[in-house]
Amino acid sequence: MNNRDLRLEEALSDIRREHLHTTPPEAVKATFIRNVKEGLRPQRFSRLFWPRPILLGPFILLLCAIGVAGFILMRHTAAPPETPIATQKPLQPEIHSAQEASVSHPTQSHAHEQSAKAIRPIKGASGFIALPSSEGLPTPNVATVVRMRIKPGDLRAFGLHVSPVASQQTILAEFVVGEDGLSRAVRLIR
Amino acid sequence: MFKRHRNRTTGASDSDLVLAACRGSADAIGELYERHCALVYRFTLRMSGKALIAEEITQEVFLAFLRQPHQFQAEKGAFSTWLCGIARRQFWKRIEREESFVDIDAFEEQIDEEFPLGPYELLNRKDAVNAVRAGIEQLPLWLKEVIVLCELEELTYPQVSFILGVPIGTVRSRLHRAKARLAALICTESACAVEEKLL
Numbered sequence: 001m002n003n004r005d006l007r008l009e010e011a012l013s014d015i016r017r018e019h020l021h022t023t024p025p026e027a028v029k030a031t032f033i034r035n036v037k038e039g040l041r042p043q044r045f046s047r048l049f050w051p052r053p054i055l056l057g058p059f060i061l062l063l064c065a066i067g068v069a070g071f072i073l074m075r076h077t078a079a080p081p082e083t084p085i086a087t088q089k090p091l092q093p094e095i096h097s098a099q100e101a102s103v104s105h106p107t108q109s110h111a112h113e114q115s116a117k118a119i120r121p122i123k124g125a126s127g128f129i130a131l132p133s134s135e136g137l138p139t140p141n142v143a144t145v146v147r148m149r150i151k152p153g154d155l156r157a158f159g160l161h162v163s164p165v166a167s168q169q170t171i172l173a174e175f176v177v178g179e180d181g182l183s184r185a186v187r188l189i190r
Numbered sequence: 191m192f193k194r195h196r197n198r199t200t201g202a203s204d205s206d207l208v209l210a211a212c213r214g215s216a217d218a219i220g221e222l223y224e225r226h227c228a229l230v231y232r233f234t235l236r237m238s239g240k241a242l243i244a245e246e247i248t249q250e251v252f253l254a255f256l257r258q259p260h261q262f263q264a265e266k267g268a269f270s271t272w273l274c275g276i277a278r279r280q281f282w283k284r285i286e287r288e289e290s291f292v293d294i295d296a297f298e299e300q301i302d303e304e305f306p307l308g309p310y311e312l313l314n315r316k317d318a319v320n321a322v323r324a325g326i327e328q329l330p331l332w333l334k335e336v337i338v339l340c341e342l343e344e345l346t347y348p349q350v351s352f353i354l355g356v357p358i359g360t361v362r363s364r365l366h367r368a369k370a371r372l373a374a375l376i377c378t379e380s381a382c383a384v385e386e387k388l389l
């Protein structure tokens with residue numbers, strides 16, 4: 001070790017002595033001890049972590065409210081299902097009475113309103129209209145009600161008179177289908 | 191948050207105190223702070239040169255410990271060493287955030303240059319101490335931290351290696367380079383002092 005290194009070591013020794021006497025101010029210690037004993041997080045910590053749950057709660061509530069409102073809106077505005085819905089129902093007696101009636105004359109005005117108006121006079125109590133195409137068929141013991149969306153013009157296939165200028169807009173109809181698969185009556189829902 | 195236990199913490203080891211702190215003992219936390227806050231404060235003060243930064247980092251280090259006390263693993267190193275590592279990381283983060291780090295590594299080393307003995311004899315000890323103190327402040331941070339930990343805090347090479355996250359050999363080489371620079375500074379200062387005395 002040369003003289004230069006010796007002087008360096010001496011200088012470092014002196015600096016070390018004064019360095020080791022350095023202590024943090026009492027204020028720092030007091031603040032820390034107070035925070036710990038009071039069980040409090042420091043302000044910076046609070047700023048970082050507390051706003052999150054506080055903001056998260058209203059945000060979740062807002063999302064729930066939007067979800068509920070959307071669900072209610074969808075329930076009110078949703079169209080009836082396009083696919084046929086079949087339910088087993090015992091055949092109602094008024095179908096037979098309606099089947100005996102003749103189908104009324106079609107009118108020349110708008111679409112399904114026209115066809116509905118033309119058919120309305122022969123409705124039974126349940127609103128079903130006997131289909132002319134089912135004349136002569138045996139009365140089914142068990143019938144199935146099939147709900148489907150059709151064009152008014154399609155009712156011609158069942159022997160009903162429908163205006164040729166009927167709207168292309170579809171209407172919802174319920175068909176009474178016998179156990180042989182043939183439609184016996186129809187009811188216009190909308 | 192922290193339960194108030196009345197434990198005898200004065201004679202307990204750091205590991206025992208850390209366990210007690212994990213259980214929420216305020217006394218244990220206070221005792222750990224009393225034991226090690228000076229080391230953390232001195233290190234950060236010497237590294238930053240600003241008391242305010244040293245105070246803030248000291249607080250942050252112990253608060254980091256309070257948030258996750260279980261992260262300390264006694265088998266890996268001493269508690270003081272672990273705290274010092276946190277302090278160092280906090281300091282470097284702050285430096286990077288504030289972009290106040292100026293690399294003065296362009297300083298030319300004069301390790302092997304021979305200096306005449308005459309000026310050293312004229313240089314008194316106080317001048318040497320002032321020169322070395324100023325030299326430590328001028329060192330690049332990556333050399334300064336080695337000098338502070340090895341020479342001023344008198345930590346062992348493995349401890350410093352753990353704090354810095356570098357191999358022991360790297361610690362040795364950095365310490366050698368830092369000392370060489372300081373010795374060169376002493377020479378420069380001594381030469382100035384000689385000139386002043388001669389004038």
